[in-house]
Structures are given as structure tokens and as C-alpha cells.
Amino acid sequence: MKRTFIALFSLLILASLVLTACGPKTTPTPEPVATEAPSEEPVATEAPAEPAAVEKTVVVGFTASLTGKYEVSSTRQTNGLKLWMDQVNAAGGVKLADGTVITFESKFYDDESSTDRVQELYTKLATEDNADFLISPYSSGLTAAAAVIAEQYGKVMITTGAASDSVYKQGYTLVYQAYTPSSRYLTGAVDALANADPDAKKIAIVYENAKFSTGVVEAMKAYAESKGYEIVLFEGYDKDTTDFNPIINKVANAQPDAVMGGGHFQDGSAFAKQLYEKNIESIKFVALLVAPPEPTFAELGDAAVGVVGPSQWEPLAAYTPDFGPTSVEFEDAYKAAYGEEPSYHSAGGYVAGLILQKAIETAGSLDTDALIAALDAMDMTTFYGDIQFDTSEELHGLQIGHSMVYIQWQKDADGNLVKQVIWPLGGATAELIYPIR
Amino acid sequence: MKKWLNPGLWITLLITVAIGIWPIITQEAAKREVIFTVLMAIVFASSLNILLGYTGYVSFGHVVFFGLGGYVGMYLIKEYEASIWLAALAGGIAAGLLAFLLGKAILKLRGAYFALVTIGVNEAMRAFVNNFQPFGGPIGLELNFKVYKPYGGPADALWMVYYATFALAILVAVLSYAVKQSKFGLSLMAIREDEDAAEVMGVVPHNAKTWAFILSAILPGVVGVLFFFKNGNIEPAGAFRLHYSIENLVMVMLGGQGTVLGPVLGAFGYQRLRGFLVTNPIFKNIQLSIAGGLLLLIVLFIPAGAVGWLRNRFPRLRRVLS
Numbered sequence: 174m175k176r177t178f179i180a181l182f183s184l185l186i187l188a189s190l191v192l193t194a195c196g197p198k199t200t201p202t203p204e205p206v207a208t209e210a211p212s213e214e215p216v217a218t219e220a221p222a223e224p225a226a227v228e229k230t231v232v233v234g235f236t237a238s239l240t241g242k243y244e245v246s247s248t249r250q251t252n253g254l255k256l257w258m259d260q261v262n263a264a265g266g267v268k269l270a271d272g273t274v275i276t277f278e279s280k281f282y283d284d285e286s287s288t289d290r291v292q293e294l295y296t297k298l299a300t301e302d303n304a305d306f307l308i309s310p311y312s313s314g315l316t317a318a319a320a321v322i323a324e325q326y327g328k329v330m331i332t333t334g335a336a337s338d339s340v341y342k343q344g345y346t347l348v349y350q351a352y353t354p355s356s357r358y359l360t361g362a363v364d365a366l367a368n369a370d371p372d373a374k375k376i377a378i379v380y381e382n383a384k385f386s387t388g389v390v391e392a393m394k395a396y397a398e399s400k401g402y403e404i405v406l407f408e409g410y411d412k413d414t415t416d417f418n419p420i421i422n423k424v425a426n427a428q429p430d431a432v433m434g435g436g437h438f439q440d441g442s443a444f445a446k447q448l449y450e451k452n453i454e455s456i457k458f459v460a461l462l463v464a465p466p467e468p469t470f471a472e473l474g475d476a477a478v479g480v481v482g483p484s485q486w487e488p489l490a491a492y493t494p495d496f497g498p499t500s501v502e503f504e505d506a507y508k509a510a511y512g513e514e515p516s517y518h519s520a521g522g523y524v525a526g527l528i529l530q531k532a533i534e535t536a537g538s539l540d541t542d543a544l545i546a547a548l549d550a551m552d553m554t555t556f557y558g559d560i561q562f563d564t565s566e567e568l569h570g571l572q573i574g575h576s577m578v579y580i581q582w583q584k585d586a587d588g589n590l591v592k593q594v595i596w597p598l599g600g601a602t603a604e605l606i607y608p609i610r
Numbered sequence: 611m612k613k614w615l616n617p618g619l620w621i622t623l624l625i626t627v628a629i630g631i632w633p634i635i636t637q638e639a640a641k642r643e644v645i646f647t648v649l650m651a652i653v654f655a656s657s658l659n660i661l662l663g664y665t666g667y668v669s670f671g672h673v674v675f676f677g678l679g680g681y682v683g684m685y686l687i688k689e690y691e692a693s694i695w696l697a698a699l700a701g702g703i704a705a706g707l708l709a710f711l712l713g714k715a716i717l718k719l720r721g722a723y724f725a726l727v728t729i730g731v732n733e734a735m736r737a738f739v740n741n742f743q744p745f746g747g748p749i750g751l752e753l754n755f756k757v758y759k760p761y762g763g764p765a766d767a768l769w770m771v772y773y774a775t776f777a778l779a780i781l782v783a784v785l786s787y788a789v790k791q792s793k794f795g796l797s798l799m800a801i802r803e804d805e806d807a808a809e810v811m812g813v814v815p816h817n818a819k820t821w822a823f824i825l826s827a828i829l830p831g832v833v834g835v836l837f838f839f840k841n842g843n844i845e846p847a848g849a850f851r852l853h854y855s856i857e858n859l860v861m862v863m864l865g866g867q868g869t870v871l872g873p874v875l876g877a878f879g880y881q882r883l884r885g886f887l888v889t890n891p892i893f894k895n896i897q898l899s900i901a902g903g904l905l906l907l908i909v910l911f912i913p914a915g916a917v918g919w920l921r922n923r924f925p926r927l928r929r930v931l932s
Binding site: 239240282283285287288289290292293294296297299300301314317318320321324325326337339340342343344345382383384386387388409411 | 639843
């Protein structure tokens with residue numbers, strides 16, 4: 174018995190020694206080289222006619238939620254980013270003004286969907302791994318923690334999967350947002366309602382009491398009120414709510430023309446289903462966060478019909494890109510690579526890479542100041558939509574070019590449930606069904 | 611006087627200093643972040659040990675003090691532009707106050723009932739903050755980047771937070787030792803062994819337990835302020851994460867509950883193991899399973915924790931390991 178203990182203990186000691194040895198290396202980390210000057214090239218005796226193509230691999234660092242509650246969305250985002258990287262590298266990389274050819278390499282760690290280690294991991298990425306650029310984690314909370322590190326080490330960070338506005342009000346200068354900010358998530362639904370029925374005036378707002386959804390509905394409420402709408406109900410629910418009947422009774426009493434709000438997938442779907450079962454006569458329009466754009470929302474059957482949802486990107490929305498692939502090209506490549514339909518998270522990951530690529534191409538160098546200038550001046554259209562950033566001091570980096578598309582579940586001629594883009598009208602693939610019943 | 615010369619204290623201090631001084635010598639930011647996580651766990655686990663190890667009460671929801679302290683501190687920094695030191699102090703006081711009120715109310719409970727109630731308290735606090743507008747409700751609080759300016763910019767501010775956490779880790783080791791050597795500590799251990807017998811011997815269990823609870827709450831409250839200040843934002847889900855309390859329970863048990871050195875070793879071992887697995891190219895995709903498996907093995911074979919096992923195995927070590 175004793176012997177086993179001794180053996181076990183020595184094994185433990187050994188393991189801990191190995192762990193310490195494998196820990197962060199103590200070798201001094203060289204300063205990240207921001208500009209790769211070609212002057213380093215050996216002066217050849219036989220002067221070359223053109224500068225030899227210097228290859229440089231740029232490290233793009235980020236954390237992904239491989240475990241925890243953001244796993245699905247984060248994995249899709251990472252897949253999108255990887256697809257971009259593979260395509261760019263396969264196409265030979267990006268050529269700089271001085272002839273250097275840039276290829277990309279990713280470096281990422283699991284953040285476990287929790288803020289605990291985000292700063293530790295981003296600091297490691299920025300210093301030990303010498304990441305040249307950073308991409309944000311998934312979700313606004315994790316991104317807020319990562320942004321501090323990006324700013325501190327002077328690394329440009331493209332955020333994706335992080336819609337909250339507040340990150341861009343903190344005085345950062347190197348953080349750029351790919352998503353439409355949450356303050357504009359549901360304002361388009363209000364516009365769509367106004368367009369469909371100028372007489373509808375009463376909106377009930379039912380939302381999940383969480384960071385993201387509260388930010389969305391507060392901005393939407395202010396917007397709706399400024400447009401003359403009356404908010405007849407403003408009701409938050411806890412994140413794990415499954416029985417919405419008490420809330421739906423309040424909705425029924427308020428007799429709204431429209432119901433808006435929602436939260437995440439589970440609660441949003443359950444709410445839509447129970448609202449449908451209650452069959453409240455006055456409701457002519459339902460717009461909910463997050464759940465409707467997911468393909469699995471169709472499993473609700475008739476309850477899904479007519480529900481409107483905001484999406485960062487839909488394959489149907491046909492923008493004419495002036496940079497990067499078209500929607501169809503992206504969709505096909507994504508399906509070929511991962512065997513599933515891309516979601517807007519995937520598109521968000523891909524477009525974060527595109528933004529980086531475009532900035533490097535425009536700047537013609539990897540110099541941070543030149544890249545900031547390129548990003549500040551960026552105004553491009555991709556398959557994902559327009560990309561432009563706020564350059565004011567108070568809101569620097571906030572996405573102002575991109576806007577949401579709104580889908581509605583409708584029945585096609587055969588009675589199958591299909592998603593149709595109904596807003597903005599420019600990209601609409603079908604007319605809004607109004608009233609829904 | 612003699613008790614301050616005990617090697618048990620000095621070995622613990624030496625190990626804590628050895629852990630904390632490493633990034634200061636190399637001046638590497640990445641190492642600082644890694645050790646910051648460890649030091650934070652040392653403060654939290656050693657504090658928890660006063661309740662869990664000395665008094666024998668399991669507090670699952672101990673993270674409530676970390677979260678509340680963090681919130682109070684962040685609120686003062688954001689709304690009143692308080693300095694980090696004042697905010698940290700306020701965070702500690704708020705956590706201590708909550709522990710006092712809770713202690714009066716729930717420390718009459720014993721065993722599993724107490725453990726369950728602490729979970730409930732944490733959930734209740736999360737729900738409360740989620741609906742409490744001055745703390746930002748579900749959106750939480752975010753600090754403007756310029757908040758780090760008075761401390762010499764973000765880089766210096768992060769170092770400063772590190773030094774402060776390092777100091778706290780040393781303080782908690784001294785505190786933990788002082789409690790263990792005191793009469794008060796003896797009464798706690800008497801409660802742990804047999805609460806009724808302790809009462810007969812003249813210990814007032816309810817008072818002693820309340821003080822132990824308060825002592826174990828203050829420093830997690832302070833370190834909460836430091837962590838969220840460094841993080842730049844706080845939100846309910848992150849501040850009251852039950853998972854973090856449970857991890858800290860594991861650290862205490864891993865190192866050896868009821869010992870001064872145990873939580874320090876446990877925190878270091880556990881956090882370094884997790885940190886290593888999470889960044890290792892081979893293990894990073896299955897890191898949680900590996901960590902879980904290793905913990906299972908350790909708990910199965912060394913239930914008294916590393917220090918407890920050493921003390922049992924080599925009785926002579928009892929003089930030097932406390």
C-alpha cells in the first residue's frame with residue numbers, strides 16, 4: 174500500500190515538474206515586428222531586376238469558446254474565419270507595396286465561454302505568441318475584456334460576434350466592429366411595421382433579462398417612442414423561463430398591434446410557440462431576437478409562420494460585393510468545407526478576416542498607424558453588406574455601414590416553411606405577410 | 611512571539627513569494643497574467659479555507675462575496691471616480707457586511723443545509739443585481755479606457771493590480787496562520803470536530819462561526835474589485851459564477867483543507883494545470899476532461915490533499931508544515 178502511495182506521489186511530483194517545464198517559456202520574447210522592412214534583404218552581388226518576394230506569415234490570434242454556452246455560435250464563427258484564411262493563403266496571400274507577400278496563420282485557445290481567462294489568453298497571444306492582429310472572442314462580455322488587452326499592447330482587433338454598443342464607448346482606438354451594433358438590431362423591425370401599417374401604434378416588448386437583449390430592446394424602445402409608438406408593455410423575463418403564460422396574459426390585456434423582443438434561442442422559440450397558442454387577436458406583427466434566423470426555428474411549424482427576426486446576414490440577401498466573394502460563393506465554399514449551411518456567425522467570422530485583408534491591402538504595409546488609417550477610411554461592400562466604422566472619438570470603431578436584414582418565416586406554394594427577406598425593401602425576396610393571422 | 615518563528619508560516623510565505631515574484635523578475639506580461647490568476651485563487655482559496663478547513667462549513671456560494679465586492683468597487687470607480695484603493699476597501703467592507711448579515715441568519719444551519727443555502731444566496735444576489743439598475747442591471751458596468759490613466763496608463767495599471775494582488779496573497783497567508791494559531795482558531799477547530807461538545811467547553815459557536823464567515827469573505831471581496839477593475843467590465847453572469855466557487859473548493863481540498871500551506875499549493879497546482887491544458891496544442895480541445903480525470907484520481911487516492919497526506923505520511927513534517 175505504502176509503495177503505491179510513494180509511486181503515486183512521485184508520479185505527481187514528476188507530472189508537476191513536466192507541467193512547469195512545459196509552461197510558458199522563459200525565453201525573452203522579441204518585440205513584434207510591425208513593419209517588415211525589405212531593407213533586411215542581403216544586398217546581392219548580382220543586383221536583382223525586381224525585389225525578391227519576401228514571405229511573411231502574419232499571426233492572427235483569438236480565443237474561441239470550444240466549451241461552454243457559446244460553443245455552437247463560436248465554432249461557426251471560427252469556421253468562417255478559418256475558411257477566409259485558407260482561401261487567402263491558397264490564393265497566394267496578400268502582396269504589400271514593397272513586394273512582401275503576407276500569408277496568415279491562426280493561433281487560438283479555448284476561453285470556456287467565460288471571462289476568467291480571456292485576459293490571460295489574449296496577453297499570451299499578444300506577447301508570447303506575437304500575434305500581429307487579434308480577432309475578438311464570441312459575445313460582447315468576453316470581447317470587452319479582450320479589448321483592454323488589445324488596446325494595451327497596441328494590436329488592431331476586429332470584433333465579430335460582439336454586438337453590444339458599449340465596448341465602443343470606452344475610448345478604444347484599435348477596436349473595430351464587424352457586427353451591426355445591438356442598438357440597431359430591432360429598429361428596422363419598427364420601420365418595417367411602420368411601412369406595412371401606419372395605423373399600428375401599440376407595441377408590447379417582452380425580452381430576456383440579459384446583457385445583449387436588454388441593450389437591444391432599450392434602444393428599440395427609445396426609437397419606437399420617437400416614431401410615435403406607444404409601448405404598452407415592457408416586460409423582462411429571467412433567462413431560464415420556460416412558461417410564458419403569465420407574461421402572455423399581460424400581453425393579451427395590453428392588446429398590442431405588435432410584439433417585439435426575445436432573447437436567445439430556447440426562450441425565444443418557447444415564447445413564439447406559446448404566444449401562437451394563445452391566439453391573441455390584436456397581434457398583427459411579431460419580431461423576435463436571435464431565434465428566428467436559425468434554420469431549426471422551422472420546427473415550430475405553424476407557430477413559426479409570420480415571425481420576423483433580425484439577422485446579421487442571410488444567404489438570400491444579395492449584395493453586390495466590391496471586395497471578396499459573393500454570397501453564393503461564400504455559401505458554397507462553406508458547405509464544401511464544413512458540410513453545413515453557414516449561419517450569420519460564420520459570415521461574421523469570414524468578414525472579420527476580409528476586413529483585415531482589405532485594411533492590409535489598402536495600407537500596403539503592416540504598420541499599425543497605416544492600418545488604422547485604412548480601417549478608419551474603409552467603406553466597402555462585401556457579401557455580408559456594407560462595412561464602415563465610426564471615426565469619432567466617442568464611438569470609435571462602431572460599425573455604421575452594415576445594417577441588419579429582417580427575415581420572416583412564410584409558407585411557399587407547397588406549404589413548406591421558408592425564410593424570406595422582408596426588410597430592407599432593397600434586398601427583399603418576398604413581401605411581408607401582414608397581419609400575420 | 612514564538613509562534614511567529616514557526617517554519618509552518620515561513621514555508622508558506624516563502625512559497626507564496628516564490629510564486630508571486632517570478633513575473634516581477636522577468637517583467638513579462640504574459641507570465642504576470644498567468645500568475646495573477648494563481649494569486650487570485652490563493653487569496654480566494656485561503657479565505658475559503660478559514661471556513662471550510664478550520665470550521666468545517668462548506669460554502670458553495672462563496673463567489674457571492676467576490677461578485678458583490680467587485681460590483682461595489684466598480685460602481686464607485688465608474689460613478690464617483692473613486693481610486694482603486696478606496697474601491698477595493700469598499701468592496702471588502704461590503705463583502706464583510708454581507709457575511710455578517712448572512713452569518714447571523716444562516717449559520718445556525720449545519721452541514722448540507724448550510725451548503726445549500728449558500729448556493730441560494732449566490733443565486734438570489736445574481737437575480738437581485740440583474741434587476742438593480744444602479745449596477746447596470748443585466749448589462750453590467752463598463753469602465754472607460756481612460757480610467758487607467760491616473761495610474762500611469764493601462765500597462766502600469768495592470769502591473770499595479772498585480773502587485774496589490776501579490777500583497778493580498780501574502781496577507782492572506784499571514785491571516786490564515788494567525789487564525790490557526792489563535793484561541794479563536796482553536797474554537798473554530800473545536801466546532802469542526804464537534805459543535806455541541808465545543809459549546810459545552812465554553813465556545814459560542816454562532817459568534818465564532820460568524821466571525822470566521824466574515825474573515826473568509828473580506829479578501830475575496832477585495833480581490834473581486836481588483837479583478838474586475840483589470841477586466842474593465844462586470845456583468846451578473848460573470849460576477850456570480852457558481853463554477854468559480856466550486857473550483858476553489860477543489861483547490862482547497864487538493865492542497866489540504868485546514869492547513870495554511872494547502873490552499874496555496876492547491877491554487878497553484880490547479881490553476882497551472884488548467885492554464886497548461888488550455889494552451890497546450892495536444893490537450894486544448896479536451897482540457898476539461900483531462901482536468902476532471904486528474905482531479906478524480908487525486909481525490910480518490912489522496913483525499914486529505916497534498917499537505918494533509920504529507921503530514922500523515924511523514925509525522926515529522928507536522929512540525930514544519932502547518
